[in-house]
Amino acid sequence: RSAHAASAPLTPGALADGTPVSLLANLGSPGEAQAAVALGAEGVGLFRTEFLFLDAAQAPSVEEQRVQYLALLDAFPGKKVTVRVLDAGADKPLAFLGETHEENPALGRRGIRALRDAEPVLRDQLQALAEASAQSEADLWVMAPMVADAGETEYFVSLAREFGLKTVGITAEVPAAAILADQIAERTDFVSIGTNDLTQYTMAADRLLGSVASYQDPWHPAVLRMIKSIGQAGRALGKPVGVCGESAADPLLAVVLVGLGATDLSMTAAALADVRAELLRHTLAEAQDLAARAVAATSAADARAVVSAAISGS
Numbered sequence: 001r002s003a004h005a006a007s008a009p010l011t012p013g014a015l016a017d018g019t020p021v022s023l024l025a026n027l028g029s030p031g032e033a034q035a036a037v038a039l040g041a042e043g044v045g046l047f048r049t050e051f052l053f054l055d056a057a058q059a060p061s062v063e064e065q066r067v068q069y070l071a072l073l074d075a076f077p078g079k080k081v082t083v084r085v086l087d088a089g090a091d092k093p094l095a096f097l098g099e100t101h102e103e104n105p106a107l108g109r110r111g112i113r114a115l116r117d118a119e120p121v122l123r124d125q126l127q128a129l130a131e132a133s134a135q136s137e138a139d140l141w142v143m144a145p146m147v148a149d150a151g152e153t154e155y156f157v158s159l160a161r162e163f164g165l166k167t168v169g170i171t172a173e174v175p176a177a178a179i180l181a182d183q184i185a186e187r188t189d190f191v192s193i194g195t196n197d198l199t200q201y202t203m204a205a206d207r208l209l210g211s212v213a214s215y216q217d218p219w220h221p222a223v224l225r226m227i228k229s230i231g232q233a234g235r236a237l238g239k240p241v242g243v244c245g246e247s248a249a250d251p252l253l254a255v256v257l258v259g260l261g262a263t264d265l266s267m268t269a270a271a272l273a274d275v276r277a278e279l280l281r282h283t284l285a286e287a288q289d290l291a292a293r294a295v296a297a298t299s300a301a302d303a304r305a306v307v308s309a310a311i312s313g314s
């Protein structure tokens with residue numbers, strides 16, 4: 001059965017009423033691409049480029065990067081591949097971006113903040129991405145991590161456009177960006193919600209600290225309301241809104257995310273089949289109803305419970 005299922009062409013991700021929801025993979029190296037395709041990835045919603053260079057003492061050359069990005073893009077001809085520029089920070093340091101000791105790395109000089117201080121490195125990365133894109137048939141989307149407001153958005157978008165990159169966005173993972181989602185969506189081609197960091201910052205609980213791990217729950221209504229505001233901004237402006245945090249891999253939460261306005265979901269490839277199956281069980285109206293119940297909940301546990309109860313009662 002599984003051999004047959006693996007060879008049968010998958011229909012694109014969708015809800016029961018046919019509403020399309022792209023099902024994409026989160027990847028950390030081009031070598032993971034084939035397995036993701038075999039598991040049904042329709043493209044890539046998050047390629048974490050910093051994972052390629054964690055051991056590098058010097059900044060990688062344009063050529064070194066071009067080869068890696070082209071290998072990734074070539075695995076997805078005609079498909080969307082979303083590449084995130086380097087998201088370095090004290091917890092995932094890149095020596096060539098100037099490592100610094102920080103007491104609170106999550107609140108430090110990371111993501112776009114570090115790249116802005118090292119603009120030549122960012123320029124080389126954008127150059128390599130533009131060259132790889134020109135040589136491939138994939139549809140390259142480029143985004144920046146840890147953007148907080150319109151000014152940082154404009155900085156990244158205009159720089160990326162200098163290199164001829166066509167589809168440029170940001171990851172919404174800082175609460176400031178969720179609160180200002182309308183201003184940000186106006187200035188981008190798309191927004192991708194990073195629910196791992198959005199949860200850590202909304203709940204003020206370090207995602208790497210075991211003692212506060214229970215706060216790292218994207219079902220929390222405070223997090224869901226942040227997502228809702230981003231979804232509304234995207235819908236109002238006709239901009240795609242993806243989710244690329246771990247939350248998209250939870251089948252029931254995936255339905256809620258679509259109800260909150262997510263148009264595509266990116267996850268570890270192993271989760272794609274279960275999410276695909278759950279989406280097919282609900283219409284958009286049902287997903288929106290479940291989302292409304294979840295945002296009205298008073299805790300993460302309550303949100304899970306009301307959504308599960310509504311599904312088993314329907």
Ligand code: PEP
Pocket residue numbers: 046048087173193194195196197198244245246
């Ligand atoms: C996130 O923050 O949700 C995200 C997708 O990025 P990372 O886990 O790499 O911080």
Ligand code: MG
Pocket residue numbers: 145173194196197
């Ligand atoms: Mg993040």
